[in-house]
Amino acid sequence: MTVLSNPSAASELPPNKIRKDKQYAELSGGHVEFLVKDALFACPKYKMFEFHKIQAILNEQDGQPIVLEGDPVDFRNMFEVLLAPVYGPSSGWTHRFSKAVLVSSLRVATFYDHPTLRGFCIEKLERERFTAMESFSLGRELAIPVWEIDLIEELVVREKPISLEEANLLGLELYTYTVARREQWLIETRQKSLSNPLKRSSQGLEDPADWGSVKRPEKMSSQTQIALGFSAYREPPKKI
Numbered sequence: 001m002t003v004l005s006n007p008s009a010a011s012e013l014p015p016n017k018i019r020k021d022k023q024y025a026e027l028s029g030g031h032v033e034f035l036v037k038d039a040l041f042a043c044p045k046y047k048m049f050e051f052h053k054i055q056a057i058l059n060e061q062d063g064q065p066i067v068l069e070g071d072p073v074d075f076r077n078m079f080e081v082l083l084a085p086v087y088g089p090s091s092g093w094t095h096r097f098s099k100a101v102l103v104s105s106l107r108v109a110t111f112y113d114h115p116t117l118r119g120f121c122i123e124k125l126e127r128e129r130f131t132a133m134e135s136f137s138l139g140r141e142l143a144i145p146v147w148e149i150d151l152i153e154e155l156v157v158r159e160k161p162i163s164l165e166e167a168n169l170l171g172l173e174l175y176t177y178t179v180a181r182r183e184q185w186l187i188e189t190r191q192k193s194l195s196n197p198l199k200r201s202s203q204g205l206e207d208p209a210d211w212g213s214v215k216r217p218e219k220m221s222s223q224t225q226i227a228l229g230f231s232a233y234r235e236p237p238k239k240i
């Protein structure tokens with residue numbers, strides 16, 4: 001994704017093709033206007049200054065709307081958080097934003113570099129319910145490696161085989177790593193079960209109910225995370 005810093009780009013859309021956002025286009029005094037596709041927004045200038053990648057453009061603005069790439073829905077959702085009375089990591093504010101609003105806000109905050117907003121959204125989203133695959137996809141898209149690692153750790157010890165969809169999502173390298181760890185886990189589980197005849201089933205096979213008694217494998221080491229391309233903060237996505 002690129003930020004279009006040439007204000008004249010806004011004139012490429014005929015006036016009748018620009019639609020003002022009903023909620024965020026009628027602010028007055030000290031605000032900045034910008035276009036996301038065909039949607040015109042207005043926001044207090046000091047709030048837009050919080051986005052590091054937008055600061056330089058704001059300093060060069062000549063009164064024309066700034067053109068930004070992205071999804072108007074994401075920006076509209078993001079304003080619900082950005083313009084809230086209080087937000088920030090560990091904020092005591094009790095208002096609960098929807099998952100859709102938080103994901104949109106995280107998407108915009110990640111690309112346009114707003115660390116405080118990003119941290120707030122991550123903190124709130126970690127309290128929401130996502131499937132492991134949903135968390136993995138969001139983690140990969142929005143540069144949150146720990147959410148990707150959570151899926152790998154779950155697949156290693158899960159009874160159910162890794163599905164084709166999960167394998168495709170992981171990609172070849174992570175899939176190969178996950179299968180290797182999973183095989184080691186299954187070997188250790190089988191050995192423990194076979195070593196105790198009282199816990200074997202009538203067919204002579206290990207009892208899946210006994211899996212939980214086996215010591216869980218160690219978490220992925222920091223060296224392994226680095227080798228697999230994970231880091232504390234991955235580069236933000238190229239497109240939004």
